[in-house]
Amino acid sequence: MMTNPTGRLTQGQFSFLPDLTDAEIGLQVEYGLGRGYAWSVEYTDDPHPRNTYWEMFGMPMFDLKDAAGVLLELRSCRQTFPDHYIRLVAFDSTRGIESVAMSFIVQRPRREPGFSLSREEGPGRTLRYTIRGHEGDKPEGERYRE
Amino acid sequence: MRHRVAMASPLYSLPGAPAPETAAPATVPAAAPPRTIGEVLAQSQAGAVIDELDAALVGLAPVKARIRDIAALLVVDRLRLAIGLEAQTPSLHMCFTGNPGTGKTTVAMRIAEILHRLGYVRKGHLVAVTRDDLVGQYIGHTAPKTKEVLKKAMGGVLFIDEAYYLYRPENERDYGQEAIEILLQVMENQRDDLVVILAGYRERMEAFFRSNPGMRSRIAHHIDFPDYEPGDLLRIASLMLEAQHYRLDDGARAAFEEYLARRIRQPHFANARSVRNALDRARLRQASRLFAEPDRAWTAADLTTITAADIRASRVFADPPPAG
Ligand SMILES: Nc1ncnc2c1ncn2[C@@H]1O[C@H](COP(=O)(O)OP(=O)(O)OP(=O)(O)O)[C@@H](O)[C@H]1O
Ligand SMILES: [Mg+2]
Numbered sequence: 440m441m442t443n444p445t446g447r448l449t450q451g452q453f454s455f456l457p458d459l460t461d462a463e464i465g466l467q468v469e470y471g472l473g474r475g476y477a478w479s480v481e482y483t484d485d486p487h488p489r490n491t492y493w494e495m496f497g498m499p500m501f502d503l504k505d506a507a508g509v510l511l512e513l514r515s516c517r518q519t520f521p522d523h524y525i526r527l528v529a530f531d532s533t534r535g536i537e538s539v540a541m542s543f544i545v546q547r548p549r550r551e552p553g554f555s556l557s558r559e560e561g562p563g564r565t566l567r568y569t570i571r572g573h574e575g576d577k578p579e580g581e582r583y584r585e
Numbered sequence: 586m587r588h589r590v591a592m593a594s595p596l597y598s599l600p601g602a603p604a605p606e607t608a609a610p611a612t613v614p615a616a617a618p619p620r621t622i623g624e625v626l627a628q629s630q631a632g633a634v635i636d637e638l639d640a641a642l643v644g645l646a647p648v649k650a651r652i653r654d655i656a657a658l659l660v661v662d663r664l665r666l667a668i669g670l671e672a673q674t675p676s677l678h679m680c681f682t683g684n685p686g687t688g689k690t691t692v693a694m695r696i697a698e699i700l701h702r703l704g705y706v707r708k709g710h711l712v713a714v715t716r717d718d719l720v721g722q723y724i725g726h727t728a729p730k731t732k733e734v735l736k737k738a739m740g741g742v743l744f745i746d747e748a749y750y751l752y753r754p755e756n757e758r759d760y761g762q763e764a765i766e767i768l769l770q771v772m773e774n775q776r777d778d779l780v781v782i783l784a785g786y787r788e789r790m791e792a793f794f795r796s797n798p799g800m801r802s803r804i805a806h807h808i809d810f811p812d813y814e815p816g817d818l819l820r821i822a823s824l825m826l827e828a829q830h831y832r833l834d835d836g837a838r839a840a841f842e843e844y845l846a847r848r849i850r851q852p853h854f855a856n857a858r859s860v861r862n863a864l865d866r867a868r869l870r871q872a873s874r875l876f877a878e879p880d881r882a883w884t885a886a887d888l889t890t891i892t893a894a895d896i897r898a899s900r901v902f903a904d905p906p907p908a909g
Contacts, residue, residue: 497729504708505740507778512736 446553448486451526451542461510464545468506468527471541476529477501478509480516482546484582486524487554487572496520499530513545522548522583548583618667625660631702638695643824644817645688651808652696659703676805677705677780678772680748680794682787683810686858689784690744692810696782697742706780708740716750719764727760731767739778748783749793765797772803813856815845822860826891831868836893847901863899870895 449455459467468478478500481493496516500509509527516525529541552573559567574582619625626632635656639649655677662675677700681689694711701709714734721727735743745751753759772781783790783800787809794801813821819842826832833841844863848854855862871891875883 498733500733500736502737503739504710504737505778507707507739507775508736511732511739511775 446551448524448544448547448551448553450486450488451544453543458547459543459545464513464527465506465510467541467543468509471529472503472506474531474540475533476531476540478503479528479530480509480512480525481528482516482520482523482525484520484523484548484579485572485575487575488570493524493526496525517546520546522585524548549585550583619664620667622657622660622664625663625703629663629702629704631656631660631699634695634699634702638692638699641824642688642691642695643820644813645692645810648688648692648808648810651806652692652699655806656699656703659700659705663703674705674776676776676803678804679780679782679806679808680790680804681782681784681808681810682790683784684786684812684856686856686860687810687812688857689810690746693742693744693782693784697780700742700780706741707778710738710741711744712738712741713744713746715746716761716764719745719751719768720760722760724760727763728767731764735767735771735779739775742780742782744782744784747785747789749785749789752793752796754796765800769799769803815842815849818845818857818860821857822864825861825864829868831864831889831891833896834890834892837867837891837896840893840896844896844899844901851901864891866899867891867895870898 447454453459471478479498480496482496483490483493496519497512500512503509513525513527523546524544525546526542526544528539531538531540554570554572557569557571559569561567619628635653638652642649658675665671679696681693683689690713693713697706697709697711700706712734718734719727719731721730751761751765753761768781771779783804785793819838822841823833841863845860848859848863868891874892874895875887
């Protein structure tokens, strides 16, 4: 059985769904704004599951009233990085929470070759597992190019 | 039951397989489309804001008339939309010209509210900025600054005070030009998301538009704010005092009229703002006057009344009386 037959990266919310349209992204952003979250745009071409911190595209956006502002920033990120993964991240600054409340992918490369799992046998019956992205060996900036 | 059915179908789509249909976002069942002006006004409650603007602002007759015209256009547009006629968003960017303190910022806030009620901006907030908020200090600083402001203003009204400072012809490498270009682009392409109001003195705005024809052509409504007549200023003073539970006695009223007559001729007269400042100082003097008699029991009338002496102590009366 294939564990992920589409080969799609599944991180954050909605990642098992078909890609959200911009209108649907807007609705999610509105929801977050309504709860007082600050949105930011992040991108990477190294989506390894242990790479928690993607690159920030500009500053987090505090004091926005409307999703159009976030979409403006998202469009400009897509233009700059057409082959990268892009995600939107909502930060909840409520005292005591102060962490990411929402996060979902809003752009993927056209081709997502996925990851391989390598097993290294150690002394006794130990096994060490390593996840390696199929694109990960290429230098930064050359990954996921057609 | 319905849950099971949903769980049974895969949540992903296989490459090459027909994409599963996404559910259209649920729409709130709309009220019956309006057929009369009255119905649009009632459904949107824009009428209430317009009436309030009429009542709360003294004078400004030409401004109020222009706002009514614009509101009428938008309301009729709503009616046309209801019977399926073209739905292109009208250009709503405006320019307010007038001297300081003539109520430009105040009116802009009301306009934001009216546009919001009529559904032309989604949120209805006002973001007021000047050159310093838009233009950076070094190369590469301006675009992020301008965009940051634009993002905050999305869904509402962006009010740019003294907009002509954006353009500095004496410095050909001024970063203001960059801010203007970003603004122009958003004003043209995102009319649904944002309304821009430029404000400033009449002559300088004119000069600004002469050197930036692109900006002029994107602004549909030019509204001129006249200076207030002394009578208007007096009524504005009464309104301001009323809101703070003060009153002028008869002597003070006469003194204030005289004060205004002198103050208008002096430099840096700022219409309603000068009135507000004068009243603030009169309140200070009233307080000092009461403070000087620590053992006296003051009545409510004493505490709320400003007398002629409180007004006449002003520096404005120190100069010789106006000639003529
Ligand atoms: N018609 C009016 N009736 C009552 N109050 C007024 C009126 N016009 C202005 N004011 C009051 O005067 C003060 C100054 O007005 P406002 O800030 O709107 O002026 P402005 O034209 O934006 O001035 P500037 O060009 O200096 O920014 C405010 O406190 C406002 O409430
Ligand atoms: Mg102002």
